[in-house]
Amino acid sequence: MYLQPQIIFEDEDIIAINKPSGWLTLPDRFDPELLSIKSWFESRQEKVFFVHRIDRDTSGLLLLAKNPEAHKFFNQQFESRAITKTYYGLVQGSMSDEEGTYDQPIEPHPALNGRMRVGRKGKSAITHFKVEQRFRSYTWVRFQIETGRTHQIRVHLQNAGHALVCDPIYGSTDPVLLSAIKRKKFNLSKDSEEERPLLSRLALHAYSLEVIDRKGEKIMLTAPLSKDLDATLKQLTKWKG
Numbered sequence: 006m007y008l009q010p011q012i013i014f015e016d017e018d019i020i021a022i023n024k025p026s027g028w029l030t031l032p033d034r035f036d037p038e039l040l041s042i043k044s045w046f047e048s049r050q051e052k053v054f055f056v057h058r059i060d061r062d063t064s065g066l067l068l069l070a071k072n073p074e075a076h077k078f079f080n081q082q083f084e085s086r087a088i089t090k091t092y093y094g095l096v097q098g099s100m101s102d103e104e105g106t107y108d109q110p111i112e113p114h115p116a117l118n119g120r121m122r123v124g125r126k127g128k129s130a131i132t133h134f135k136v137e138q139r140f141r142s143y144t145w146v147r148f149q150i151e152t153g154r155t156h157q158i159r160v161h162l163q164n165a166g167h168a169l170v171c172d173p174i175y176g177s178t179d180p181v182l183l184s185a186i187k188r189k190k191f192n193l194s195k196d197s198e199e200e201r202p203l204l205s206r207l208a209l210h211a212y213s214l215e216v217i218d219r220k221g222e223k224i225m226l227t228a229p230l231s232k233d234l235d236a237t238l239k240q241l242t243k244w245k246g
Contacts (some may be wrong), residue, residue, distance in 0.1 A: 007219055008025035008027075008231075008235075009045075010022045010023065010024055010025060010028065010042060010045055011023040013066075013226070013227075013228055014224075014226055016218075017071065017077060017200070018070065018071055018072065018074075018075035018078075018218065018219055019068060019069065019071060019075060019079065019218075020053060020068075020071060020229075021066050021067070021068050021069075021214070021226045021228075022042065022066075022069070022071045023064070023065060023066065023067075023228040023229065023231075024042060024059060024063075024064060024066075024067045024211075025064055025112070025231065026061075026062055026063065026064040026080055026206045026207060026231065027040065027062070027206070028040045028041060028042055028045075028061065029041040029061045030042050030043070030055060030058040030059060030061075030067065031043050031055065031058065031065050032044055033177075039060060040062070042067060042069075042176060043055070043226070044124065046069075052071075052206060053069040053070065053071060054069065054070040054071070054072070054075070054076035055069055055070075056068055056069065056070055056076060056079040056080050056083055057083050057153060058211075059211050060155075060156065060159075060207070061174075062172075062207035062209070063207060063209045063210065063211060064209075064210050064211070064228075064231045064234070065092070065209075065210040065212060065228045065231075066211045066212065066213060066214055066226060066227070066228035067211070068214055068216070068226065069082065074213050074219075075219065078219055079216065082216060082217065083153065086151050086152070087217065088215065088216050089149065089214070089215035090149065090150050090153070090211070090213075090214055091147065091148065091149050091211075091212045091213040091214075092146075092147070092148040092149075092150065092158060092209060092211050092212055093137070093145065093146070093147055093148070093208060093209075093212050093230070093234075094146055094148060094158065094162075094169050094170075094208055094209040094210070095143050095144070095145055095146075095169065095170045095181075095204075095208035095234070095237065095238075096143060096144045096145075096146050096162060096167045096168070096169055096170065096208075097142070097143065097167055097169070097170055097176060097187065098142065098143070098144065098166075098167050098208060099144055100134075100136055100144045100146065100165075100167050100243065101138060102136075103135070103136050104133075104134060104135040105133075105134060106131065106132065106133050106134070107130075107131070107132040107134070107161035107164070107165065108129075108130075109123045109130060109161060109164065110123065110125065110127035110128055110129055110130055111123060111124070111127045111128060111130040111154045111155070111156075111157060111160050111161075112126055112127030112128070113149060114123035117140075119174075120156075120174055120175075121154070121155050121156045121160045122160060123160060123161070125162045127154075127156060128152075129152060130152045130154040130160075130161070131150065131151040131152050132146050132149075132150050132151075132157060132158055132161045133147075133148065133149045133150070133151070133223075134146050134147065134207030135147045138153030138238075138241075138242070140241045140242075140245050141186075141245065142185070143170065143181075143241065144167070145238065145241075147212075150157075156174070157244055158209060159172055159174065159175045159176075159207075159209070162175070163175040163176060168202065169207060169208050169209055170207075170208035171206055171207050171208055172207055172208075174217070179198050180203070180204060180205040181202060181203045181204040181205075181208075181237050182202055182203065183200065183203055183240060184202055185199055185241075186203075186240055186241060186244045187244050192197050203233065203236055203237045203240060204233050204234065204236075204237045205233075206233070208234065208237075210228070210230055210231065210234055211228065212227060212228060212230075213225060213226060213227040213228070214226045
């Protein structure tokens, strides 16, 4: 059963939601049965306008406009890179640098449909990163992106040799297991035949957006971490020693 989107902020111009992983922003034209935020609002008989997107497998903050005037206003902010966008992600392995910037153009992969890659003929893509916590086999990282290219953070990380956890396109689908974190101290429950993963979906969360509203006031919107990511971080922190 899929989690439902949560409305975390609303005024006369915008709605901000916390999108669960697994939900598309807009419907898939080839498979309209897939869950999408647009269809969810239509089922509630609400008219919304989309000013940006986040990947289906990414959870977190999605901003929508409630009227054409707000749609145009916030579209211009995204296009002019006036909005501060912050993500958090769990990365495979130990990143060598504490912070830095990936300034590498991204283009569609010529041989793999739906996949992107770093390429000289691509569009400008800039991702700033800062390590927040280090664990035995993972690194918890904060990202701020100046551009919004398809799969931008995922592509930049893969190119750097540190794919996101549970990334089926640019890394590995291997889940995060408590047995791998606790090691010798882990015991499977007598009622369970196999271990249930702590995390088995893309470990990337759109955490916040800093925008200017139509009154000229700054608004900071934040989407709390999903339960699976939060639980994974708590276990990693508990057993990091």
